Amino acid sequence: MTSADRPATVGAVRPAADNVVVLRGVHYAVDDKPVFRGLDVSMCRGSVTAIMGPSGTGKTTLLRLITGQIKADAGEVLVDGLEVARLGRLDLYALRRRMGMLFQNGALLTDLDVFENVAFPLREHTRLPESLLRIIVLTKLHAVGLRGAAALMPQQLSGGMARRVALARAIVMDPEILIYDEPFAGLDPISMGVVMRLIRSLNEALGITSIVVSHDVREIAQIADESYLLSEGQVVASGSPQQLRDHPSPIVKQFMEGLADGPVPFHYPAPDYREQLLGGGEGA
Amino acid sequence: MRAVAGEFLQSFLSFLERIGRLARFSFQLLALTPGGLLRGRLLIEQVYNAGALSLVIIMTCGLFVGMVLGLQGHELLQRFGSVEMLGSGAALTLLKELGPVVTALLFAGRAGTALASEIGLMRATDQLSAMEIMAVDPMRRVVLPRFLGGAIAMPLLTAVFVVVGIYGVQLIGVQFFGIDQGQFWSQMRGSVELRDVREGLVKGVAFGVACSLIAVYEGYHADPTAEGVGRATTRTVVISAVVTLLLDYILTALMI
Amino acid sequence: MRPSRTIDVSTGLFVLLGFAAILFLVTQITNREFVLRSNSYLLLAQYENVGGLKPGAPVSMAGVTIGRVAEIHYDMKLYKAVVVMRMDGRYNQIPKDSDASIFTAGLLGGQYVGISPGGSDEVLKDGDKFEMVQDAIVLENLISKYLFNQAGKKSADAPAADPPAAKE
Numbered sequence A: 001m002t003s004a005d006r007p008a009t010v011g012a013v014r015p016a017a018d019n020v021v022v023l024r025g026v027h028y029a030v031d032d033k034p035v036f037r038g039l040d041v042s043m044c045r046g047s048v049t050a051i052m053g054p055s056g057t058g059k060t061t062l063l064r065l066i067t068g069q070i071k072a073d074a075g076e077v078l079v080d081g082l083e084v085a086r087l088g089r090l091d092l093y094a095l096r097r098r099m100g101m102l103f104q105n106g107a108l109l110t111d112l113d114v115f116e117n118v119a120f121p122l123r124e125h126t127r128l129p130e131s132l133l134r135i136i137v138l139t140k141l142h143a144v145g146l147r148g149a150a151a152l153m154p155q156q157l158s159g160g161m162a163r164r165v166a167l168a169r170a171i172v173m174d175p176e177i178l179i180y181d182e183p184f185a186g187l188d189p190i191s192m193g194v195v196m197r198l199i200r201s202l203n204e205a206l207g208i209t210s211i212v213v214s215h216d217v218r219e220i221a222q223i224a225d226e227s228y229l230l231s232e233g234q235v236v237a238s239g240s241p242q243q244l245r246d247h248p249s250p251i252v253k254q255f256m257e258g259l260a261d262g263p264v265p266f267h268y269p270a271p272d273y274r275e276q277l278l279g280g281g282e283g284a
Numbered sequence B: 001m002r003a004v005a006g007e008f009l010q011s012f013l014s015f016l017e018r019i020g021r022l023a024r025f026s027f028q029l030l031a032l033t034p035g036g037l038l039r040g041r042l043l044i045e046q047v048y049n050a051g052a053l054s055l056v057i058i059m060t061c062g063l064f065v066g067m068v069l070g071l072q073g074h075e076l077l078q079r080f081g082s083v084e085m086l087g088s089g090a091a092l093t094l095l096k097e098l099g100p101v102v103t104a105l106l107f108a109g110r111a112g113t114a115l116a117s118e119i120g121l122m123r124a125t126d127q128l129s130a131m132e133i134m135a136v137d138p139m140r141r142v143v144l145p146r147f148l149g150g151a152i153a154m155p156l157l158t159a160v161f162v163v164v165g166i167y168g169v170q171l172i173g174v175q176f177f178g179i180d181q182g183q184f185w186s187q188m189r190g191s192v193e194l195r196d197v198r199e200g201l202v203k204g205v206a207f208g209v210a211c212s213l214i215a216v217y218e219g220y221h222a223d224p225t226a227e228g229v230g231r232a233t234t235r236t237v238v239i240s241a242v243v244t245l246l247l248d249y250i251l252t253a254l255m256i
Numbered sequence C: 001m002r003p004s005r006t007i008d009v010s011t012g013l014f015v016l017l018g019f020a021a022i023l024f025l026v027t028q029i030t031n032r033e034f035v036l037r038s039n040s041y042l043l044l045a046q047y048e049n050v051g052g053l054k055p056g057a058p059v060s061m062a063g064v065t066i067g068r069v070a071e072i073h074y075d076m077k078l079y080k081a082v083v084v085m086r087m088d089g090r091y092n093q094i095p096k097d098s099d100a101s102i103f104t105a106g107l108l109g110g111q112y113v114g115i116s117p118g119g120s121d122e123v124l125k126d127g128d129k130f131e132m133v134q135d136a137i138v139l140e141n142l143i144s145k146y147l148f149n150q151a152g153k154k155s156a157d158a159p160a161a162d163p164p165a166a167k168e
Helices: A061-067 A089-096 A114-125 A130-143 A159-170 A191-206 A219-223 A239-246 A250-257 A273-279 B002-036 B042-048 B052-080 B084-125 B127-133 B136-178 B181-191 B195-219 B226-255 C004-028 C141-167
Strands: A019-030 A033-044 A048-052 A074-079 A099-102 A177-181 A209-213 A226-231 A234-239 C043-047 C060-063 C064-075 C080-087 C099-104 C109-114 C133-135
Touching: A019 A061, A019 A209, A033 A048, A033 A177, A033 A209, A033 A226, A033 A234, A048 A061, A048 A191, A061 A099, A061 A209, A099 A159, A099 B127, A114 A130, A114 A159, A130 A159, A159 A191, A177 A191, A191 A209, A191 A219, A219 A239, A226 A250, A234 A239, A234 A250, A239 A250, A239 C080, A273 B084, B002 B136, B002 B195, B042 B052, B042 B084, B042 B136, B042 C004, B052 B084, B052 B136, B052 C004, B084 B127, B084 B181, B084 B195, B084 B226, B127 C080, B136 B181, B136 B195, B136 C004, B181 C004, B195 B226, B195 C004, B226 C080, C043 C064, C043 C099, C043 C133, C060 C141
Parallel strands: A048 A209, A048 A226, A099 A177, A177 A209, C060 C109, C099 C133
Antiparallel strands: A019 A033, A019 A074, A226 A234, C043 C080, C060 C064, C064 C080, C099 C109
């Protein structure tokens, strides 16, 4: 997708819409290592929000906080006004039915074929007659362009195709929130283009809120309404892709322009170079 | 000295933690069992997975074990001049000990590892996580049917093993060594009681529950990496073997 | 759908096979006495010494097992052991004066109750007691009896054996 055919709505600030997902002052640590130190993030209903950051900043952890798979040590995580950490199992599951998530590697169930994979949530949660179920599944597969692959097994799909099937599965229950965990990772340019188009068009067509976690700056710039850049467990920059590109902070600059060295150092901490070479025998 | 004591305490505590986790897991499964028995489709698939697919190895090994029993038994009994006891002795051995224990060990090796690696792989490829997000409880959908499938399949496999084993004994004793067929069976009938069959089946059920539980637990708690899954399958076999033999002693002591 | 039909059929076969195996084990290789429960009746016998008789031991007549020892207890008033036997209802024509003795199966085998029929016209009914009994043979008694016998024989021969020695 070139900037020529980027929809006009990208980057536009939506009028005073409510925030579907809000994280306020979230602290979370794993084994005494802090992952989030007072994180504040909010996502507007109907928008595509991107979460970016260097590897290991806990982007996936953030998603798990939103889906309620983990609980924050402090702070609030609100989804549609409900505090996720406080929900009982049944309520949590009810909330999850309103969300759809696309995993990095698709996470298709390997013992079911494509059709059954997409049908899975329907079979588990609804008692739709078989004919209706078939129509829904085929419709969703058509939306991602894979209606013809319905009989294939996950092992027979390429990475891009698997991800598209996973997307079809994520939208089969018509969720209100769609979460994408590194949707562009490892894809060839064509597949990337396909996924980008799908994210954007699904967002428009279904009126949902999309949250995209990625570090592909160029792709994000083309589809996100708002982006958050995380570093060291906090938000270091937020705003439209344009605003981030013009951001003065050095770490934002390093990330957005892909510079090898900067606030995130090139060299892993090591003793003095000269001393180690000439001193001999110390360290690795 | 203090450091050693401290380390010892730590490993003891983590051992306790493990046991606690296993207990909690088991209770969870037990609580879900009544509901699990209703999901016919899933259950059937897992009984097939654990049972029907293990039939070949169970029957083959059963036959060989029976034949060895026949050979060894015949040789030993000849020294005491009571060769006619071959049928009874072998049948009782198979029924009460060899059948349940060997079946359990074979089951752990074939079905146990399959269960553990299936679940472990699902964990490593985020399939379990995906299910959670789709508001489907992986315990109910994936773990429970496999556990029940294994627990149901085991006693049945044990029975098949014993029957095939007895056939093997018969093959050697009657066909090969020429023990009178009528005597062989009548002696057996005379010494085997219903409670012996009951003992064997109770052991089969107990071992089935234990080995399936271990396999399913290891798979579910495997490290989500390739090595993690590998480790989980190894641990399944090892722990299943130890627990089976321990249970064997306990049950034998209780039932004798 | 997928080959779920094959799975169903195979599983069905497997389960059937398993149950068939269990059935085989239960019927073909055990002594089919589990019929005993229905229409059985009880008989009693009192002994000075039951030896190694245990509950579950067979009660037989002419070598055929027609009952089982259900319970053995000691009666403090009679100072005797009471053996309760559960008899197969099919064999309810045991004469009242039959003998119930405790035998040992084989050389070192378990003990059982053997019934030798008497000649009475009346038969034993549920709850009746055997009048004629023979206690279990206890090895120590047997040995001391034998020694006592031998000692008796020796003292009878003794005077004849002495004179050669007295001559000295």
